[in-house]
Amino acid sequence: MPQVDTVFVGGGTPTQLPSADLVRMLGAARERFGVAPGAEVTTEANPDSVTPESLAELREGGFTRISFGMQSAVPHVLATLDRTHDPARVPEAVRWAREAGFEQLSLDLIYGTPGESMDDWRRSVESALALDPDHVSAYALIVEQGTAFARKVARGEVVMPDDDKTADKYLLADELLESAGLGWYELSNWARDEAAQCRHNLLYWRGGQWWGIGPGAHSYLHASAGVPGRGRLVGHRWWNVKHPAAYAQRLAAGESPRQDGETIDADTAHLERVMLQTRLRDGLPLAELHPAGRAVVPALVDRGLVVTDDERLTLSLQGRLLADAVVRDLVD
Amino acid sequence: MTVPQPGATPPSLLRNFCIIAHIDHGKSTLADRMLQHTGVVDARAMRAQYLDRMDIERERGITIKSQAVRLPFTKSTGDDAGTTYVLNLIDTPGHVDFTYEVSRSLEACEGAVLLVDAAQGIEAQTLANLYLAIDADLHVIPVLNKIDLPGAQPEKYAAEIAHILGGDPDDVLRVSAKTGEGVESLLNAIVDEVPAPVGDADAPPRALIFDSVYDTYRGVVTYVRVVDGKLTHRDRIKMMSTGAVHEMLEVGVISPEPVKAGEIGVGEVGYLITGVKEVRQSRVGDTVTSNVHGATEPLGGYRHPNPMVYSGLYPIDGDDYPTLRDALEKLQLNDAALSYEPESSGALGFGFRIGFLGLLHLEIVRERLEREFNLDLISTAPNVVYRVVMEDGSEVTVTNPSEYPTGKIATVHEPVTKATVLSPAEYIGAIMELCQSRRGQLQGMDYLSEDRVEIRYTLPMGEIMFDFFDALKSRTKGYASLDYEPTGEQEADLVKVDILLQGEVVDAFSAIVHRDSAYAYGVALAGRLKELIPRQQFEVPIQAAIGARVIARENIRALRKDVLAKCYGGDISRKRKLLEKQKEGKKRMKMVGRVEVPQEAFIAALSTGDTGSSS
Numbered sequence: 001m002p003q004v005d006t007v008f009v010g011g012g013t014p015t016q017l018p019s020a021d022l023v024r025m026l027g028a029a030r031e032r033f034g035v036a037p038g039a040e041v042t043t044e045a046n047p048d049s050v051t052p053e054s055l056a057e058l059r060e061g062g063f064t065r066i067s068f069g070m071q072s073a074v075p076h077v078l079a080t081l082d083r084t085h086d087p088a089r090v091p092e093a094v095r096w097a098r099e100a101g102f103e104q105l106s107l108d109l110i111y112g113t114p115g116e117s118m119d120d121w122r123r124s125v126e127s128a129l130a131l132d133p134d135h136v137s138a139y140a141l142i143v144e145q146g147t148a149f150a151r152k153v154a155r156g157e158v159v160m161p162d163d164d165k166t167a168d169k170y171l172l173a174d175e176l177l178e179s180a181g182l183g184w185y186e187l188s189n190w191a192r193d194e195a196a197q198c199r200h201n202l203l204y205w206r207g208g209q210w211w212g213i214g215p216g217a218h219s220y221l222h223a224s225a226g227v228p229g230r231g232r233l234v235g236h237r238w239w240n241v242k243h244p245a246a247y248a249q250r251l252a253a254g255e256s257p258r259q260d261g262e263t264i265d266a267d268t269a270h271l272e273r274v275m276l277q278t279r280l281r282d283g284l285p286l287a288e289l290h291p292a293g294r295a296v297v298p299a300l301v302d303r304g305l306v307v308t309d310d311e312r313l314t315l316s317l318q319g320r321l322l323a324d325a326v327v328r329d330l331v332d
Numbered sequence: 333m334t335v336p337q338p339g340a341t342p343p344s345l346l347r348n349f350c351i352i353a354h355i356d357h358g359k360s361t362l363a364d365r366m367l368q369h370t371g372v373v374d375a376r377a378m379r380a381q382y383l384d385r386m387d388i389e390r391e392r393g394i395t396i397k398s399q400a401v402r403l404p405f406t407k408s409t410g411d412d413a414g415t416t417y418v419l420n421l422i423d424t425p426g427h428v429d430f431t432y433e434v435s436r437s438l439e440a441c442e443g444a445v446l447l448v449d450a451a452q453g454i455e456a457q458t459l460a461n462l463y464l465a466i467d468a469d470l471h472v473i474p475v476l477n478k479i480d481l482p483g484a485q486p487e488k489y490a491a492e493i494a495h496i497l498g499g500d501p502d503d504v505l506r507v508s509a510k511t512g513e514g515v516e517s518l519l520n521a522i523v524d525e526v527p528a529p530v531g532d533a534d535a536p537p538r539a540l541i542f543d544s545v546y547d548t549y550r551g552v553v554t555y556v557r558v559v560d561g562k563l564t565h566r567d568r569i570k571m572m573s574t575g576a577v578h579e580m581l582e583v584g585v586i587s588p589e590p591v592k593a594g595e596i597g598v599g600e601v602g603y604l605i606t607g608v609k610e611v612r613q614s615r616v617g618d619t620v621t622s623n624v625h626g627a628t629e630p631l632g633g634y635r636h637p638n639p640m641v642y643s644g645l646y647p648i649d650g651d652d653y654p655t656l657r658d659a660l661e662k663l664q665l666n667d668a669a670l671s672y673e674p675e676s677s678g679a680l681g682f683g684f685r686i687g688f689l690g691l692l693h694l695e696i697v698r699e700r701l702e703r704e705f706n707l708d709l710i711s712t713a714p715n716v717v718y719r720v721v722m723e724d725g726s727e728v729t730v731t732n733p734s735e736y737p738t739g740k741i742a743t744v745h746e747p748v749t750k751a752t753v754l755s756p757a758e759y760i761g762a763i764m765e766l767c768q769s770r771r772g773q774l775q776g777m778d779y780l781s782e783d784r785v786e787i788r789y790t791l792p793m794g795e796i797m798f799d800f801f802d803a804l805k806s807r808t809k810g811y812a813s814l815d816y817e818p819t820g821e822q823e824a825d826l827v828k829v830d831i832l833l834q835g836e837v838v839d840a841f842s843a844i845v846h847r848d849s850a851y852a853y854g855v856a857l858a859g860r861l862k863e864l865i866p867r868q869q870f871e872v873p874i875q876a877a878i879g880a881r882v883i884a885r886e887n888i889r890a891l892r893k894d895v896l897a898k899c900y901g902g903d904i905s906r907k908r909k910l911l912e913k914q915k916e917g918k919k920r921m922k923m924v925g926r927v928e929v930p931q932e933a934f935i936a937a938l939s940t941g942d943t944g945s946s947s
Contacts, residue, residue, distance in 0.1 A: 011902070139897040167893040188897045204901040218902040237905055262905060272908055279899065303869065323895040325869055328914055 003034035004211075006200035010044035010067070011216070019054045023061030025213075030062075033211070040065055040104075040199045047093040048085040055093075055100040065104040065198075066097050067137070073127035074120040077113045080158065081141075082149075087127070094131045104196055106135035111173065112166040113141050114158040121169045122176070129180045134196035136182055137189050138173045140166050167321050174317065185281045187320055205276045207269070215240055215247035215257070223263070234269040237262050275327050283314035284330075293330040300326060334416070335404045338585045338593035338600060339562065341418050346599040347526045348420045348557065349473075350437055352462055353447035354455035354813065358477040362447060362509035363401075363421060369515055370403040370419070372587050399423045399543070400440075400555050400601045402587040409520045417523050420601040422542065422557075424461070430689065431817060432635060433543070435464050436617050439633060440542040440557035440601065443471040443526030445518070446493070450476040450484035450506070453492055453784055455813035456754040462496070471526050472497060473505065475518060480508040492781040529599025536627040537561030539620040544611040546666035553590075554604045554614045559631060561622075564595035568623040569606065572630040576613060577623045578606035611668045637669040639687025640747070640818060641797055642731040643694055644675055644712035644840070645701070646683030648920075648931055652707055653682045659705035660684060663697060670697060675732070679840040679924055680710060680934065685732060688714075691797060710934055712840050714797040719745040719821065733842035736828040738879075744826045747793040750775070750819045753804065755812035757783045762807040770795035771824075771846060793818060794844070829854050829883070831861070832875040836925040840934060850876075854884035857937065864933035867891035872927050 007029055014022055022043060029035060042065040043058060055066070072078050073087045090107075097105055107128045111121050128136055143150050143160065152158045174184060182190035186205060191197040203210060212219040217240050223233040238261025241247050250257040264272070270288070277284040286294065286308065297313060300306045305319035305326050319326055336345050353359035367373040403419040424437040438444065444465040448454050454462075465472060474493045476486050490501040505521060507514030539556035547553050556563070563569065565583045570576070582605040584592045596602040608614055616637075619630035647656050657674075664670050670693075675685040688694040694714060701707050718730040723740040730736050751772070753763055757779070764774065764787070772789040779785050791800075796816055804812050829850050831841035841861075845853050854876025861874050869891055876884040899907055921928040 140893075140895075142896065142898060163891075163893045164889075170893070187895065187899075201900060204904065205899075210901060212901065216902065218905070220901065220904075239902070239905075268908070271911065272904060275908060275911055276899065276904070305869070321893045321895055322869055322891070324911075324914075325891070325894040327911065328918065331911065331915065332918070 003036040003039075004029065005036050005039050006203060007035065007039065007041045008200040009042065011214070012044075013046045013049055013069070014043050015045040015049040015054065019057035019061065022058060022063070026062050035062070042067060042104075042106075042198070042200060044069060044108075045093070046085060047089045050093050050096065052096040052099065055096050055102075059100040059102055064102065065106070066102045067106040067108060067135075068093055068097075070107045070124075070128060071110045072113065072116070072120070073124040074116065077116045077120055077124070080113050080115055081110065090127075091131055094133070104134045106137060106198070107131065107133045109136060109138040109173070110141050111138060111169040112161055114153075114160055116161070116169075118165070118168065118172065122172060125173050125176045129176065129182075133182075134192045135190065135198065136177055138170075138177075139188050140170070170321060171317070174320075183281070184320075187279045187315075187323055202280075205280055207273055207276070209235070212240070215244045216242040220264075233263055233265055235264040237264060271331055274331050278313070278315065278327050278330065279323055281314065283312040285312055287311075289313075289330060292332050296329045296332065300329060336416065336418050338402075338591070338602060339564075339595035339597055341597070341600060343529045343531065343599040345415070345417050346420065346529050347417060347443065347522055348422060348441045348529060348599065348601060349443040349445060349522055349526050350422045350424045350441045350465075350470075351445045351447050352424065352458055352465055353477075354449070354452075354458045357447055357449040357452070357455075357458070358509045359423075359447055362445075362477065362507070362515070363423065365509050365512050365515045366403060366419075366421060366519065367401065367588055369512065369519065370405045372401070372403055399545075400586055400603075402585040402601065405519050405523065407520060407523055408516060410524060412523075418600075419519070419522060422601060430693075431460070431464070432637060432689075433616055434461055435468070435633070436540065436542045438465050438468045438470060439631075440540055441468075441470055442529060443473065443522060445522070446472050446474045446497075447477050448475070448489055448493060450479050450486045450489055451481050453489045454496065454754065454780070456752045456786075456815040457813060459496070459754060459786070460752060460815040460817070473518070473521055473525055474499070474503070475505045475507055475514075477507055477509050479506045480511055480513065488781060492784065495780060531558070531598035532560045533562070533598045535560040536625055537563050537567075537620070537622050538627045538631055539563055540631050541614060541616055541618045541620060544614040544616055544668065546609075546611055550605050552606070552608045552611050552614050552665075554606065554620070555601070556596075556604060556620055557601050558596050558598055560598065560627070562595045562597040563602075563604065563620065563622070565593075569604070569620050570623045570626050571614065572619040572621055572627070573615065573634055574613075574618075578608055578613075581605045581607050610665050612664070615668055637689065639669070639671055639717075639731075640690055640793065641688050641694065641714045641716055642685055643688065643714045644677060644680070644683050644685050644732070645698065646677065646680040646710045646712075648708040648710055648935075650681045655705060656684065656701065656707055656709070659701050659707065660686070662705075663700060667697070669693065677712075677734075677839050678836075679838045679922055679929070680712070681922070683710075687731070691801070710840075710931070710938060712938060713843055715844065716747050716794045716797055718747075718794075718826065718844060721745070730844070733828055733844050734839050736842075736844060743823050745821045746824045746826060747818055748820060748822045749791055749793050749796060749816040751789045751791045751796065751814065751816040753787045753789070753812050753814050754780070755785060755787065755808050757785050759808040759812060760785060760787065763787055763804065763812060766800075766803055766807055767791060770798075770800060790819070791816065792822070792824065792846075827878045830877050831857055832873075832877060833861075833865075833924045833927045833929070834870075834872050835875075836927075838924050838929075841937065847878075850878055851883050858884045858886040860937055861933065862886040862888055864936050865927070865929055868927055869894075870926070 041063045043063050044067045047068050070090050071083050109124055143153055177190045184190050185197050209221045220237045222235045238258050240257040241259040247257050304316055306313050306315055351359045400422045404416055405419050406416045407413050422437050422440050424434050446462055479486055486506055490504040493504050494501040505518055507518055538560045539558045541554055541556055543555040545553045563583055565580055567580045569578055569580050584590050585602040617634040621627040647653055660672050669689050671687040672684045676682050720728040720730055720737055721743045723742045728737045767789045772791040775788040775790055777787045825847045826844055827847050827850050828844050830837045858874045858876050867888055871890045872888040874886040875882045920931050
């Protein structure tokens with residue numbers, strides 16, 4: 001089994017746990033798979049769940065990269081998002097992380113929160129840039145079904161902003177980040193340089209394989225052999241039961257936490273590659289496209305949504321905002 | 333007591349009659365009761381509304397195809413009490429679209445029962461059919477039905493009927509088809525009042541076709557009324573309009589199931605089976621005679637059924653086109669009035685242009701196609717037949733807006749109708765306002781009773797096709813009834829309004845409308861499309877235009893954002909499944925140039941409603 005090149009602890013607030021626990025988990029990965037020298041080891045963190053000591057412990061335990069869930073610099077926006085941290089805490093946490101010696105530091109921002117003005121958003125991006133991060137992720141708020149927030153929207157207690165306004169915020173973010181020297185390398189991700197790009201996420205987008213550990217985690221492994229009659233099998237994807245209690249119960253009973261999964265055949269893998277690689281600044285190799293998809297490329301170029309060179313297709317700024325539509329056209 | 337047999341029933345014992353009634357006024361229930369009373373169906377075998385065969389008929393409570401049933405009835409009153417007569421009940425279609433079929437059914441009778449709901453009074457279509465019956469010299473027996481209903485007002489409506497027929501309110505019979513009350517008196521009255529048929533038994537046979545029905549097992553079953561001579565099962569018969577000769581396979585009467593007979597004679601009503609497979613080969617109104625020593629003069633009144641309104645029918649799923657074609661072929665076996673030809677639309681793909689007798693006919697055909705053949709269809713706005721005269725004197729017949737000529741037009745002629753509305757008097761104002769807005773011209777108004785009026789208008793047929801009936805019903809709380817009959821044509825200032833999406837004409841939305849309503853039509857439809865068509869990756873102007881002149885304009889703003897911001901390892905499967913679903917959805921989109929228009933937008937925009945010139 002090859003050694004792992006990246007480890008990413010996230011999807012919640014890992015730093016709720018004592019640093020020692022996170023370090024132990026990394027140790028388990030090291031034991032089970034082996035972690036390659038120079039690996040990227042990231043944890044997500046909430047600005048108010050870290051201390052200089054906890055950060056130092058993580059760094060010493062082998063974590064190389066930290067991603068803070070800053071979300072916004074504006075108190076009323078944070079309140080709408082149910083984020084409890086004091087915005088003033090972010091610069092402190094960033095300073096401590098730097099002092100602890102993390103190689104890469106990223107800040108997560110969210111735009112398009114109900115009630116957020118254009119100025120609020122500008123303030124958030126500028127506040128983030130003032131901290132000189134290596135990497136910024138900026139996501140438009142997605143209201144997941146079944147959440148308390150979705151119920152608030154359904155009841156009309158909060159009104160989701162107009163998509164056009166949200167598009168303007170993306171453009172503003174891109175302008176501010178680029179002029180601060182952070183270049184986009186994926187739709188919602190900007191990095192100081194290639195070294196600052198998140199290698200772990202790039203692995204997802206480039207069709208790499210990974211093990212996912214924990215409730216609801218997805219895993220993806222390349223298939224070693226084909227399955228007769230189903231076309232070439234490219235990979236297996238599966239995911240664990242979502243609820244932490246159910247997950248714990250399975251493990252305690254010595255059962256697999258796997259909830260369900262799917263096999264990825266060549267056609268599905270193609271679809272996923274177009275879907276994911278189109279989102280990257282590196283773009284999509286034109287050779288990846290089927291003839292029908294290739295045929296729509298000139299029209300997409302005319303409409304100013306993509307640019308191409310001899311080998312690759314890349315989204316334009318306008319095209320990034322319409323990436324899903326572009327992908328639909330390409331996979332026709 | 334012996335029952336007179338087919339082929340051996342003297343005309344003096346025959347009574348041929350029909351029932352004229354509005355939908356829901358109880359015609360089928362009365363027919364059922366007569367079947368039961370005369371003993372041809374026992375109560376156990378009784379299916380409600382026995383004579384209405386098709387499911388749609390039973391569900392809608394209307395009779396589309398007429399039938400004829402032979403009822404032996406033993407007189408219970410008068411000098412001839414105890415004599416067994418043969419009553420032929422000829423069922424007539426009740427709707428305005430089938431006026432010609434009604435007139436042929438009436439032609440086969442000597443008498444008519446005018447059946448009116450005692451709680452509702454006479455309706456416009458009933459009145460129209462009554463006039464047809466009077467024109468055909470039928471003896472009319474007025475009857476009020478549903479006298480058992482709490483809301484019945486027999487005095488009031490008896491007076492109304494007496495006023496129309498010019499008789500005495502006391503002569504109006506009262507029955508309850510539901511309970512059977514008064515049905516026997518009615519049967520006695522039919523024998524007493526309806527004249528016996530008259531014909532020459534020794535002349536070459538002549539029989540009127542008043543209905544023709546396709547049966548899966550038997551082929552076409554033709555219903556006839558013998559006028560002269562007799563038809564026997566050994567005959568070879570000739571259709572006088574075409575000269576076509578057919579082998580006679582079977583002659584019989586319906587009572588109420590088919591009963592074979594050796595022959596049927598003067599005044600009798602029965603069926604013929606000849607092995608033909610399409611009702612078009614056995615047309616309503618035609619005269620049947622024998623091939624050898626046949627008659628030379630047909631009975632009068634045959635008319636070829638001409639479509640009055642055209643509409644395009646398109647399968648929502650293009651793959652269903654062959655199914656639609658086969659389905660139309662099958663329906664045509666049983667519907668001589670149905671005509672169709674293939675048509676293609678830039679927006680809707682391949683379909684058929686179909687001619688109908690009227691809107692109900694259209695609805696019935698569409699419903700049968702959807703129900704019996706499991707098709708999902710889009711129909712384009714109904715179009716009447718326009719005659720366009722060009723400046724160079726040439727003429728163009730337009731049954732579809734796409735046929736509207738582009739050159740220099742001298743005049744445009746549209747079909748007009750004589751429309752009759754019966755309504756409670758309180759809605760006179762609302763009805764006149766509606767008719768006026770549809771370019772109607774008042775021809776007259778009469779009070780049928782203190783609070784009911786008959787209003788007569790000349791109305792362009794195209795205006796009636798445009799949701800007139802719905803508008804009438806909604807303005808009169810459903811109380812008004814409408815009848816119309818084509819009376820000719822008139823010159824009118826008509827224009828074709830096109831709808832353009834991003835500069836491309838969407839043929840399915842073009843309409844021929846009066847110049848005065850063109851603007852309202854354009855604004856309404858453009859506004860509606862703006863709501864129905866999702867934002868695209870580019871701005872989409874929607875224009876309504878007469879020729880090159882734009883009369884209304886809307887804009888669908890370009891979609892600026894269509895991207896899911898986050899996509900990490902745990903999102904990939906879900907996002908891919910969404911993409912696959914969207915791909916499927918895209919297949920159901922119709923492309924108009926570069927614009928993706930959802931099917932639903934076509935369906936919603938074409939389902940008439942408020943786009944009309946009524947606005």
